Amino acid sequence: MYFYISFMLLFFSFFFVFLGFIFLSNNISFMLDWEVFSVNSVSVSMTLYVDWMSLFFSGVVLVISSMVILYSYDYMSHDLYSSRFLFLVFLFIVSMMLMIYSLNMISILLGWDGLGLVSYCLVIYYQNSMSYSSGMLTILTNRVGDVFILIGIGWIFNFGSFHFLYYLDENYSWTNMFVTFMILAAFTKSAQIPFSSWLPAAMAAPTPVSSLVHSSTLVTAGVYLLIRFGSLLMVNCYLDFFFMISVFTMFMAGVGANFDYDLKKVVAFSTLSQLGLMMSILFSGNFDLSYFHLLSHAFFKSLLFMCSGLIIHSMCDSQDIRYMGYVCLDKPYTTSCFLISNFSLCGLFFLSGFYSKDLIVESFMFFGDNFVKLLIYLLSISLTVCYTVRLIFYVLVGGITMFSFRSVDEGNSSFFSLIVLVIFSVIFGGIYSWLVFETPFVYFFPFYMKVSILMFMFFGLAIYLFFFKLNANFSFLSNFLGSMWYLVFLGSSYLNFGYYNFCYNYKFVIDDSWGETYFSTYLSSLISIFSLKFNYLIFNNLKYYMFSFFVLMVYMMF
Secondary structure (H helix, E strand, O other): OHHHHHHHHHHHHHHHHHHHHHHHHHOOOEEEEEEEEEEOOEEEEEEEEEOHHHHHHHHHHHHHHHHHHHHHHHHOOOOOOHHHHHHHHHHHHHHHHHHHHEOEHHHHHHHHHHHHHHHHHHHOOOOOHHHHHHHHHHHHHHHHHHHHHHHHHHHHHOOOOOEHHHHOOOOOOOHHHHHHHHHHHHHHHOOOOOOOOHHHHHHHOOHHHHHHHOOOOOOOHHHHHHHHHHHHHHHOOOHHHHHHHHHHHHHHHHHHHOOOOEHHHHHHHHHHHHHHHHHHHHHOOOHHHHHHHHHHHHHHHHHHHHHHHHHHHHOOOOOEHHHOOOHHHHOHHHHHHHHHHHHHHHOOOOOHHHHHHHHHHHHHHHHOOOHHHHHHHHHHHHHHHHHHHHHHHHHHHOOOOOOOOOOOOOOHHHHHHHHHHHHHHHHHHHHHHHHOOOOOOOOOOOHHHHOHHHHHHHHHHHHHHHHOOHHHOOHHHHHHHHOOOOHHHHHHHHHHHHHHHHHHHHHHHHHOOHHHHHHHOHHHHHHHHHHHHHHHHHHOHHHHHHHHHHHHHHHHHO
16 A cells, blocks of 8 residues: 555656646646635635646655655554554645645635644654643644634635735735734744744654655645745735744754754754745745745755654664764665765755755845844854754764664665655756756855855854863753743743643632632531530530539629
8 A cells, every 4th residue: 555655646746747847838827716605795716726836846745755655664564553644644645735736715724724633643643641742732833823824814805805816916905914914824834933842842743754744744834835925925014023033943943953862853953944044035035945945955854854763763762862873884875865865954065955055045145135144044054064963973973872782674665765865855956956947046256255155064063073062061051042942831831831820829729728718618617616516515514504603603793
């Protein structure tokens, strides 16, 4: 079953990419509109929009999905419910396809909600307390984005149509508020500040799910939605504010990855950093480069997750990088793929990530007007190199080999899925930049500006070599930076903690104190007191009679 579904998805991915080149060269697009029902003057319709952008993205999603399903044949081979896992992954892919081809706010909501619901089912797949709490944090954060989508639907409902395509080149008085709702919805799905805490928590899912979710589907849905809005996005008056939020997300994720010791969470932080990079260039108005990096990032990030999963398997399912080391001696094939994906993430020359990432930074240097923004940008690049080198050192080169028996080996399906993604991680950037862009993106700078990106990459290597051991001496700094600036606490534990304190104080005051005494047990306590007094009078009457006699005698004497 795994092989059939994988082959089917791979066939459709190549078919969609072939169609995408035809649509791009001939400038073709189709809109299919199906009216589901009509009430008075309101028409609720299902809309599909097919153009080169949706075809390319669906092709990338399907080729990664096919490799993930093929990889899962080995990875989930010992799972008792592997058929259920396969069904959930297939539902996830269908929801993403619905989201990609939708042009109507109603049909977008169907794919959007499908992604959130199925991702919750996949995060809690292992059924333990950590998975349950992570899944609840994931779905509740995504529900915030669903609410913003619903508000946007209600807002655009007042103006005649659910198709935002009709308003792309117009500037009405209400578009500013509508676009703000859409940006906030995209921020929850793409885990920008302050909604970032769910993305590392979602690592409780199985590794094939993480490879699919955090490369090309769930987290990129927000970026793709904003790319679709295109020129409508540029009428928003808060773009500078949202741009700074995305830049700070990129910087925060880069710092957090340097202080974390969980292998999957470090890769999740790198995903968050790249999402901030896509969002920032998108708010600068360059949608083509954001879309380019969206596609190129999908290949090497899914490859990185797959290699991490095989390494975790060989470590007896331990994810702590401090217990790893010298994996290159045991798994040369996985190590080679792991290095290629990491180098592509850093933007090493002529790999897939280089073509998109270098263009983004150079375009910002060309059009940017703020030195502080540029400095944060370049520092984020250096932090990417820093945590990548740190990961390579702990996992492959240095570290301590705590596990002397590593019996888990890669299967043939893992071999094939890795090599396909390695090929795309190497050649995709060059092919896209030559075949898709009508004119090549080339920026001319003075020599010192041209090599500044390379210098900051070496600066990231220097940060690791000289400062990576300092986090053990600054426990507060390590705790603050490693917990995403306390966003994990503020986004999840803080709300529960405050509610728990309120409930505890309420119980202490109402149930255990004066409320319990005077409201719940007052009458029964009063009856108990009177009955006790009557009991004394009845069963100790001689003593009371003698006492009352003496009291009466004393009273009469005076």
